Amino acid sequence: MCIRDSDKTIPYCNIFPRCEDNEDKVFGEVTDTLIDTAIDNYASMRGNPVDASTEIERVVSKRFAVRLNKARVRKRFRKGHTSRMAIIVKVKDDGSKKLRSIMDLKRSGANAAAVVLERVVLPRLGDAVWMMVNFLRALMVMCLWYPGTPIWSEGNFSVELVTGDFSDAYYHFRVAEEEHRHCLSPDVPYTPEPAEGEPAHSGIVMCDTMLLWIHMCFGLKAAPLLWCRFAAAVARMLAGMFDFTESLQQLYLDDPLLVVAGTAEQRRYLIAMYFLTVRMLGISMAWHKTARGLELVWIGVLFRLDLEKGLVVVTLPEKTVTLLRNEAAAMKSQAVVGVNRLRTFVGKLCWVSGILPRVRWIARLSLIHI
Numbered sequence: 554m555c556i557r558d559s560d561k562t563i564p565y566c567n568i569f570p571r572c573e574d575n576e577d578k579v580f581g582e583v584t585d586t587l588i589d590t591a592i593d594n595y596a597s598m599r600g601n602p603v604d605a606s607t608e609i610e611r612v613v614s615k616r617f618a619v620r621l622n623k624a625r626v627r628k629r630f631r632k633g634h635t636s637r638m639a640i641i642v643k644v645k646d647d648g649s650k651k652l653r654s655i656m657d658l659k660r661s662g663a664n665a666a667a668v669v670l671e672r673v674v675l676p677r678l679g680d681a682v683w684m685m686v687n688f689l690r691a692l693m694v695m696c697l698w699y700p701g702t703p704i705w706s707e708g709n710f711s712v713e714l715v716t717g718d719f720s721d722a723y724y725h726f727r728v729a730e731e732e733h734r735h736c737l738s739p740d741v742p743y744t745p746e747p748a749e750g751e752p753a754h755s756g757i758v759m760c761d762t763m764l765l766w767i768h769m770c771f772g773l774k775a776a777p778l779l780w781c782r783f784a785a786a787v788a789r790m791l792a793g794m795f796d797f798t799e800s801l802q803q804l805y806l807d808d809p810l811l812v813v814a815g816t817a818e819q820r821r822y823l824i825a826m827y828f829l830t831v832r833m834l835g836i837s838m839a840w841h842k843t844a845r846g847l848e849l850v851w852i853g854v855l856f857r858l859d860l861e862k863g864l865v866v867v868t869l870p871e872k873t874v875t876l877l878r879n880e881a882a883a884m885k886s887q888a889v890v891g892v893n894r895l896r897t898f899v900g901k902l903c904w905v906s907g908i909l910p911r912v913r914w915i916a917r918l919s920l921i922h923i
Contacts, residue, residue, distance in 0.1 A: 562668045563775055568782055569671040588633045590623040590763060594739050595639040595657070605640050605741045608652040609764070617724045617768040620740060626763050633734025634663035635763070636772065638741075656738050656772035663735040664774040673781045676803045678854055678867070678907035681810055685858065685865045688712075688801050688812050693863075695798055698814065700863030712814045712858060715824055716851050718842035719784075719807035723769040723776045725836065726783075736766040736773075781806065787834060791827060799823055810851045812858075854908065867908045877901060 565571055598605045612618050621629075636656040643651040658664045689712070692698040698710055728736055740762045769776045788804040795801075800823050803810045811827065813820045824845065832838060844850075848857040855868040880898055884890045906913040 563670065563778065565670045566782070568785060569674055569778070571670060572672040573670075588626060588630050588734070588737060589635045590626060592635055592637060592739055594637050594741065597639045597641075598654075598741060601640055601642055602742060604642050604650065604652055605654070608640060608654050609741050611652075612654070612724070613764075615721075615724070617721070617770070618764045618766045620760075620762040621765050623761055623763055626737065626765075630734040630737070633737060634658070634661040635737045635739070636661040636663055638738045638764075653771060656736075656766065656770050658735070658772045658774065664772075666735065667774040669775050669778055671778055673777050675781075675805050678852075678904075681803050681851065681856070682865055682867060682908070684801050684803055685714075685812050685856070688797075688814070689863060689865075691798055692814055697798060701861060710814070710816055711820075712812065712860060713820060713845055713847060714849050714851075714856060714858060715809075715811040715813055715827075715845045716843065716849050717809050717828065718839040719809075719831070720837045720839040722780050722784075722807040723771060723773070726769045726779060727767055728769060733765055733767065736770065738764045738766065740764050777806075787831070787836070791830060794826065794830070795823065800827070802827075805852050808852055810856075869905065869908070873901075873905070877905070 593599070594605075609618075613620060636658045637660070639655050639657065641651075641653045641655065643653075645651060689698070692712070698712065740760050742760060769779065784804055784806065788802065788809075792802060798814060799819075800811055800813045802812075809827075811824070813823050815823065828838065828843075847860065848855065850856075850870070853870060853873060855870060857866040857868070858864075859866055877898075880901075884894070884898065902912055902915055
């Protein structure tokens with residue numbers, strides 16, 4: 554599937570709310586420039602050479618990006634944009650690392666050529682809570698379930714939550730060939746493999762290649778809209794496969810959340826049908842991130858179904874609360890706080906206000922001063 558992102562206007566399709574396009578002209582011009590093959594990536598890539606190399610080798614092995622010699626790049630693309638790369642390294646609780654490479658197409662000027670006329674709307678945390686509450690109410694109205702001590706047996710009717718993760722969401726779509734000249738970035742240093750009979754190389758060599766991203770990467774202005782259009786269509790199709798007393802779902806970008814009801818056999822069938830349909834559509838799954846039960850984490854929030862009392866319990870992770878508390882204390886101790894730092898803090902508060910309405914006044918008051 555070929556996606557035309559930068560030079561081609563994406564038509565308005567009435568899927569998401571219409572908005573006026575804000576051209577990214579702060580750092581780049583709409584006109585093409587000569588491709589710069591001499592620039593280097595950001596310090597995060599140079600400071601984490603092992604992690605950067607691991608992530609780049611992964612995307613290259615999956616053919617999301619290809620390596621081209623710089624001489625070939627100059628010959629093939631006379632004009633276009635070269636975007637620096639950065640990497641985000643997130644250490645999980647189990648000690649493993651989550652790596653994500655991001656191309657800075659804003660500063661290179663590539664995103665200035667894109668026109669996006671729709672604003673993506675994602676589900677709020679409150680939407681997930683009301684989904685579960687209304688689902689339990691519907692089961693009670695249909696006389697299928699009542700609050701009480703759950704009896705876990707094969708023939709017993711019960712309710713559970715299911716979550717998953719669509720891996721490499723943006724990478725599912727290819728960039729149109731005429732847009733390749735906007736999707737170039739410097740390659741990372743590498744240690745060449747020694748030839749047979751030669752000693753191993755002792756250092757890292759700066760490669761004479763560049764990366765051509767033939768799939769949508771993180772940093773493309775229109776990538777969220779293009780993926781969310783597809784995800785919205787998939788979510789509507791999946792929702793139509795189930796009765797309203799069998800399952801309801803929310804899809805936050807690439808993180809699905811399902812509430813499923815039935816006997817143990819029925820629930821297994823519904824869950825299997827959901828994920829098998831997803832795979833048949835060609836969507837990759839991160840199976841190690843899937844979970845099911847009465848208690849699970851979705852987009853950083855802990856949801857729990859109390860079937861004995863008929864309640865939906867929502868809990869903020871202690872890590873999130875600690876980070877917000879420490880950031881608030883740090884800003885309080887300073888006479889002047891930067892706008893970017895305050896904007897980031899307010900953004901987190903707005904996210905928390907989805908389940909804690911009491912903090913909305915703080916977020917609104919802070920927005921006045923940004």
